[in-house]
Amino acid sequence: MRLERLCWAAFLGVLLLEEIAAAAPAPNPLDLQFEMAELKYKVESIAGQAKDLEIKETATEIKIELSGDVLFDFDKWDIKKEAEPVLKQVADVIKEHPRSKVTVEGHTDSKGADDYNLRLSQRRAESVKGFLLASTKVPGLKVTSKGLGETRPAAPNTTPDGQDDPVGRQKNRRVEIVVKK
Numbered sequence: 001m002r003l004e005r006l007c008w009a010a011f012l013g014v015l016l017l018e019e020i021a022a023a024a025p026a027p028n029p030l031d032l033q034f035e036m037a038e039l040k041y042k043v044e045s046i047a048g049q050a051k052d053l054e055i056k057e058t059a060t061e062i063k064i065e066l067s068g069d070v071l072f073d074f075d076k077w078d079i080k081k082e083a084e085p086v087l088k089q090v091a092d093v094i095k096e097h098p099r100s101k102v103t104v105e106g107h108t109d110s111k112g113a114d115d116y117n118l119r120l121s122q123r124r125a126e127s128v129k130g131f132l133l134a135s136t137k138v139p140g141l142k143v144t145s146k147g148l149g150e151t152r153p154a155a156p157n158t159t160p161d162g163q164d165d166p167v168g169r170q171k172n173r174r175v176e177i178v179v180k181k
Contacts, residue, residue, distance in 0.1 A: 053086060061180050064090060065154075068107070068124065068173030077123035079131055087128065090177060091135035098138045101180040104129045104145040109169035110157040114149060122147025128175050 054065040071083045079087065094102055106121030106128075125145035133143055150157075155168035 059181075061178050064177040064179070066175050066177070067170070068175060069170060071128070071175055072124055075120070077120065077127045079127050084131070087131050088135055091132045094132060094141070094179065095136040095138055097179070098136075098141055100142075102132070102141070102143040103178040103180075104132070104143065105176040105178060106145070106147045107152060107154070107172055107174050107176070108150050109172040110150045110153070111169065117149035118147050120147070121149045124175060128177070132177075 053067075056063040056065065066083075066086070071079055071087075073080065094100065104125045106123070106125035108117040108121045110117075112120075122145070125147050129143050129145040133141065150172065153168075153172045154174065155171040156165055157169050157172060159165045159168075
């Protein structure tokens, strides 16, 4: 008798779940494609207004790359006041696409100890993540952060003859905001 009741309860539970799943419309692939094209257009318009901002697109993501020197003072992770308008524009674009998964990645150059650079890059990524979340105020928005230190350089930190390359190191000090399609 008890087993029979459990079977009926399980059966009714499955029926209820099927009904709920049927009621939730699946996202239309064309709508998602249009939404990502619109996102790319808006991000590119921000890039046209901001210096030291680069946009890269792949089949699976849009990457917004911001210079760490523009966002932060040396050895700091507090966002500079003059960087806030650009980050606010990025946040406004993300707000319009609340289903997107966003990852903020912090990067450093090779100066300093590896563990220090990892901590600094994590703190910087968390600062940008906090700014984006506070600016968007979208409940349930998925934003993660990670510090990568000097592990993924965008440019060499030294010249071919082994000398310090300040231009390359500057390119490596950056934050990337990755928006998954």
